[in-house]
Amino acid sequence: MNGHGITIENIKKIVPFSQGSTEIFLTGLWSSRKPIHLDKTSPCRQACPVGNDISRAFYEASMGHYDEALRIFRQDNPLPGVCGRVCYHPCESQCNRKYYDEAVNIRGFERFLADNGKVDIGRERPALLRKEKVAIVGSGPAGLSAAYHLARLGFSVTILEALPMAGGMLRYGIPEYRLPKGILDKEISYIQELGVEIKTGVTVGKDLSLSETRKDYQAIFLAIGAHSGMQLGLEGEDLLGVMDGITYLRTINLGKKVRLGKKIAVIGGGNTAIDCARTARRLGAKDITVIYRRTRAEMPALAEDVDGLEREGIKIELLAAPKRLISENGKISGVECLRMKLGEADTTGRPSPFPVEGSEFIVPVDAMIAAIGQAPEAAFVKELGISISKNNVIQISSETTATSVDGVFAGGDGAGTKAFVADAIASGKLGALAVYCYFEGKDVKKELKNHQIGNQQSFSFQHFLNPKHYPVDLKKVVPYEKINTLCFPHGVRHNNPESVPPKEAVKTFREGTSGIEASRMPFEIYRCFKCGTCTHCDLCFLLCPDISIIKGTDGYTIKTDFCKGCGQCATTCPRNVIEMVEGPGGNT
Amino acid sequence: MIASEEQQEYMRSGHMACPGCGEASTMRLVLKVLGEKTIVVIVPSCVGVISATFPNSTFKVPCFHSAFEIAAPTAAGIANALRVQGREDVTALAFAGDGGTFDIGLQSLSGAADRNDNFIYVCLDNEAYMNTGIQSSSSTPQGVWTMTTPGGRQGRKKKFMQIIAAHRMPYAATASIGHPHDLMAKIRKAKNIKGTKFIHTLTPCPTGWRMPENLSAKAAMLAVETKLFPLYEVIDGTEYRITHQPLGLPVQEFTKIQGRYRHFTEEDTAILQREVDDEWEQLVAKTKGCKL
Numbered sequence: 120m121n122g123h124g125i126t127i128e129n130i131k132k133i134v135p136f137s138q139g140s141t142e143i144f145l146t147g148l149w150s151s152r153k154p155i156h157l158d159k160t161s162p163c164r165q166a167c168p169v170g171n172d173i174s175r176a177f178y179e180a181s182m183g184h185y186d187e188a189l190r191i192f193r194q195d196n197p198l199p200g201v202c203g204r205v206c207y208h209p210c211e212s213q214c215n216r217k218y219y220d221e222a223v224n225i226r227g228f229e230r231f232l233a234d235n236g237k238v239d240i241g242r243e244r245p246a247l248l249r250k251e252k253v254a255i256v257g258s259g260p261a262g263l264s265a266a267y268h269l270a271r272l273g274f275s276v277t278i279l280e281a282l283p284m285a286g287g288m289l290r291y292g293i294p295e296y297r298l299p300k301g302i303l304d305k306e307i308s309y310i311q312e313l314g315v316e317i318k319t320g321v322t323v324g325k326d327l328s329l330s331e332t333r334k335d336y337q338a339i340f341l342a343i344g345a346h347s348g349m350q351l352g353l354e355g356e357d358l359l360g361v362m363d364g365i366t367y368l369r370t371i372n373l374g375k376k377v378r379l380g381k382k383i384a385v386i387g388g389g390n391t392a393i394d395c396a397r398t399a400r401r402l403g404a405k406d407i408t409v410i411y412r413r414t415r416a417e418m419p420a421l422a423e424d425v426d427g428l429e430r431e432g433i434k435i436e437l438l439a440a441p442k443r444l445i446s447e448n449g450k451i452s453g454v455e456c457l458r459m460k461l462g463e464a465d466t467t468g469r470p471s472p473f474p475v476e477g478s479e480f481i482v483p484v485d486a487m488i489a490a491i492g493q494a495p496e497a498a499f500v501k502e503l504g505i506s507i508s509k510n511n512v513i514q515i516s517s518e519t520t521a522t523s524v525d526g527v528f529a530g531g532d533g534a535g536t537k538a539f540v541a542d543a544i545a546s547g548k549l550g551a552l553a554v555y556c557y558f559e560g561k562d563v564k565k566e567l568k569n570h571q572i573g574n575q576q577s578f579s580f581q582h583f584l585n586p587k588h589y590p591v592d593l594k595k596v597v598p599y600e601k602i603n604t605l606c607f608p609h610g611v612r613h614n615n616p617e618s619v620p621p622k623e624a625v626k627t628f629r630e631g632t633s634g635i636e637a638s639r640m641p642f643e644i645y646r647c648f649k650c651g652t653c654t655h656c657d658l659c660f661l662l663c664p665d666i667s668i669i670k671g672t673d674g675y676t677i678k679t680d681f682c683k684g685c686g687q688c689a690t691t692c693p694r695n696v697i698e699m700v701e702g703p704g705g706n707t
Numbered sequence: 708m709i710a711s712e713e714q715q716e717y718m719r720s721g722h723m724a725c726p727g728c729g730e731a732s733t734m735r736l737v738l739k740v741l742g743e744k745t746i747v748v749i750v751p752s753c754v755g756v757i758s759a760t761f762p763n764s765t766f767k768v769p770c771f772h773s774a775f776e777i778a779a780p781t782a783a784g785i786a787n788a789l790r791v792q793g794r795e796d797v798t799a800l801a802f803a804g805d806g807g808t809f810d811i812g813l814q815s816l817s818g819a820a821d822r823n824d825n826f827i828y829v830c831l832d833n834e835a836y837m838n839t840g841i842q843s844s845s846s847t848p849q850g851v852w853t854m855t856t857p858g859g860r861q862g863r864k865k866k867f868m869q870i871i872a873a874h875r876m877p878y879a880a881t882a883s884i885g886h887p888h889d890l891m892a893k894i895r896k897a898k899n900i901k902g903t904k905f906i907h908t909l910t911p912c913p914t915g916w917r918m919p920e921n922l923s924a925k926a927a928m929l930a931v932e933t934k935l936f937p938l939y940e941v942i943d944g945t946e947y948r949i950t951h952q953p954l955g956l957p958v959q960e961f962t963k964i965q966g967r968y969r970h971f972t973e974e975d976t977a978i979l980q981r982e983v984d985d986e987w988e989q990l991v992a993k994t995k996g997c998k999l
């Protein structure tokens with residue numbers, strides 16, 4: 120019965136009547152090309168050193184599932200609250216949306232989730248505990264990350280940390296106004312909840328020798344960072360009022376007082392230099408000059424932090440380098456500088472500066488902070504025969520984190536990885552994989568390749584744990600040209616608002632930016648294309664002229680008997696999930 | 708999100724539409740919304756061939772194949788018969804091409820609309836007589852190639868929605884498969900309004916538009932986003948409402964993917980652009996002072 124009571128028999132007598140179904144025509148035979156739905160990888164994810172599954176997290180968040188989105192981040196990243204604040208966000212530089220209007224505020228999103236999402240550590244605890252014990256030396260991001268991932272794999276993990284509290288540079292380098300300690304404490308506590316033991320106040324090589332450690336634990340991951348400030352190599356660096364940046368920040372973060380005076384010069388253009396200047400400003404110095412030998416474009420510090428510095432009334436003397444320190448009564452009183460010019464690019468690709476003769480000028484100071492780089496304190500590892508470079512960097516294979524000694528691995532700043540938090544976390548994660556492979560007798564390089572994201576060094580931890588239940592093509596990265604931008608209205612990016620006006624900022628260590636407002640967050644989530652991640656938007660399903668896409672509870676299947684292979688679905692999918700393939704295809 | 712009662716399909720696979728046919732996807736969506744209690748009227752056109760190759764039908768609902776020029780009065784007749792039987796829960800629906808609507812079916816459609824008979828008329832506009840081999844209709848845009856306008860059509864595309872609005876029927880709208888949710892929402896609305904409802908859909912035709920078959924939905928989107936085919940509705944012939952804010956892309960984004968525009972010079976495109984901009988402004992002007 121079709122509901123309106125008119126039967127076929129009524130009309131059959133007067134007109135020719137079709138009673139058959141067109142389904143007897145297998146129009147699928149018209150073409151051998153069929154669509155296949157398979158999630159791909161977003162360029163942001165490929166660019167993220169940690170390998171965060173950003174597009175999937177955005178997709179979950181778009182349905183209001185913030186906790187699940189946070190869980191996705193935490194599959195790869197133990198420190199989303201930290202990265203959500205201080206990461207240099209290489210993901211955003213590769214975001215496809217930047218070609219359309221502006222990159223998505225991915226870092227702000229990560230922070231939002233970390234601050235507002237619930238973490239269910241229980242779900243991360245491994246089902247099976249292993250008997251092997253692993254020691255991690257150093258509790259910076261590299262060490263914490265290795266510990267987190269190893270604990271999830273069931274290892275018994277102990278972190279040995281020299282300083283009174285865990286966190287490395289996150290606690291003793293990066294100041295409170297950029298990374299509140301409370302956030303760090305929270306994220307470290309989750310790692311401890313996973314069963315990781317953190318022993319602070321233990322300096323390996325002093326309180327405990329490395330060979331003793333090697334005996335007590337079946338594997339070691341060295342994540343010692345780089346805590347020794349480099350010297351300018353000028354006469355007078357032992358003068359009163361001269362300090363290196365790392366020591367300055369560490370002393371303050373240890374809660375001690377450092378009195379430097381009103382007029383301060385900071386040498387360098389990296390994060391440490393900028394943070395030293397802004398910290399000194401907050402501690403009362405009125406007249407601060409940052410002296411950097413190249414231009415602003417070459418400054419390694421994050422642009423937003425340099426902006427903050429300028430807003431706080433700190434001067435930047437670009438294209439200048441110290442030549443001589445001037446003293447008065449054993450105390451520094453001025454820095455004689457030389458003007459610089461930029462020449463050919465050096466090995467890092469940045470133009471190398473050279474001095475302009477006779478261009479000397481003097482910056483009068485009460486104190487000077489040199490923040491031109493830092494080196495590891497790695498002499499103690501030689502005890503086991505581990506090779507280190509002449510700058511004290513532990514030598515490792517970048518693909519496996521293995522040192523020259525069996526069972527000892529290393530990562531982070533101490534092993535010469537890119538000196539950023541995200542890269543340190545990435546090396547800790549790779550270290551965990553390496554330690555796992557070491558015990559399982561597996562080839563790390565092969566494992567890395569299997570779960571590698573795009574052509575980068577990062578890998579998907581979730582894919583590694585359960586490749587069958589994580590059907591994503593990690594190697595296919597969605598390019599902008601494959602996004603169907605017709606499906607997306609333009610929209611302005613939501614930046615993290617300033618929480619303290621610059622006038623106030625110089626008087627407080629309170630965090631300088633706040634999270635994206637909960638009422639605005641959905642708009643930024645909506646701006647993300649969700650490159651390569653099927654959002655079950657139904658567009659393919661609705662457009663199919665041949666009713667050949669079947670909608671199931673967790674995806675779509677293709678009726679290959681009828682699909683004529685037009686390929687509209689693949690061309691129109693907003694986010695490049697569908698591909699046309701020769702042959703049977705059609706499965707999800 | 709698709710409403711649960713719209714999960715059902717009332718069109719079957721295996722029909723004879725060309726790969727990538729815009730008419731087939733439009734018909735499918737219309738029927739998805741109208742559901743089982745629908746009687747379809749079709750007339751000669753690709754629709755006829757798609758839906759009913761005797762003795763097989765693609766529809767799971769009753770369908771009456773009428774003559775080319777009388778889609779509207781046929782549907783009106785069915786609607787009136789249903790009314791007499793007290794079956795006003797059943798929707799009478801007419802599908803006709805642009806040839807069957809803009810040209811040969813205009814008079815009879817006008818009459819039915821004037822009587823405000825209770826049916827939905829969906830014009831599947833592919834901008835030419837496609838079924839008989841791509842001959843130009845009064846819906847073919849100016850300058851466009853067809854078999855009968857090898858040097859490009861002289862006449863201009865009929866502003867059909869203005870004719871429709873002039874009838875002051877309760878509901879009229881434009882829609883396109885590039886925006887399926889908008890299309891379905893309009894059909895849903897039409898279903899619940901008594902009287903004559905007219906939906907003008909742009910249904911890209913890879914064969915007649917001389918473009919690859921994977922591009923029809925994208926072409927439909929581009930027509931909307933370039934403002935060439937804006938999505939709007941007209942209530943009682945007077946109240947205008949734009950239902951989708953277009954991105955405002957240049958018209959060549961739409962024309963450049965189709966062979967029927969291949970001979971367009973930069974000047975031709977500039978003229979087209981100006982016309983599109985003008986018409987958009989006129990449309991926006993019509994929405995001023997309207998409710999919503």
Ligand SMILES: Cc1cc2nc3c(=O)[nH]c(=O)nc-3n(C[C@H](O)[C@H](O)[C@H](O)COP(=O)(O)OP(=O)(O)OC[C@H]3O[C@@H](n4cnc5c(N)ncnc54)[C@H](O)[C@@H]3O)c2cc1C
Pocket residue numbers: 205206207256257258259260261262279280281282285286287288289292293294321322323324342343344345346365368390391392394421496499530531532533537538539540541543
């Ligand atoms: C001031 C400053 C600002 C920065 N800002 C940013 C930023 O905004 N964004 C960004 O991405 N990166 C930033 N960085 C860089 C980033 O902090 C580092 O790259 C990162 O912390 C390196 O991590 P790690 O784990 O290798 O080492 P660390 O964080 O340095 O941790 C090493 C830990 O090992 C411990 N340790 C060392 N030797 C021993 C031993 N023998 N026994 C026991 N424990 C030992 C140390 O005490 C320390 O806790 C900044 C760095 C500084 C200094």
Ligand SMILES: Cc1ncc(C[n+]2csc(CCOP(=O)(O)OP(=O)(O)O)c2C)c(N)n1
Pocket residue numbers: 730751752753754775776803804805806807808831833835836837838839844
């Ligand atoms: C009275 C009458 N004249 C001519 C025809 C031949 N005919 C069949 S389909 C068709 C073209 C229909 O064009 P259109 O209405 O635009 O529909 P389309 O095929 O493009 O979908 C023509 C001219 C006919 N069937 N009946």
Ligand code: SF4
Pocket residue numbers: 161162163164173174177213214215216223225646647648649650
């Ligand atoms: S649009 Fe979204 S998924 Fe795509 S690159 Fe940007 S943040 Fe990643």
Ligand code: SF4
Pocket residue numbers: 156652653654655656657658659660691692693694695696697
């Ligand atoms: S069109 Fe939508 S539903 Fe279909 S594959 Fe793409 S994202 Fe998924």
Ligand SMILES: [Mg+2]
Pocket residue numbers: 804805806831832833834835836837838
């Ligand atoms: Mg036609």
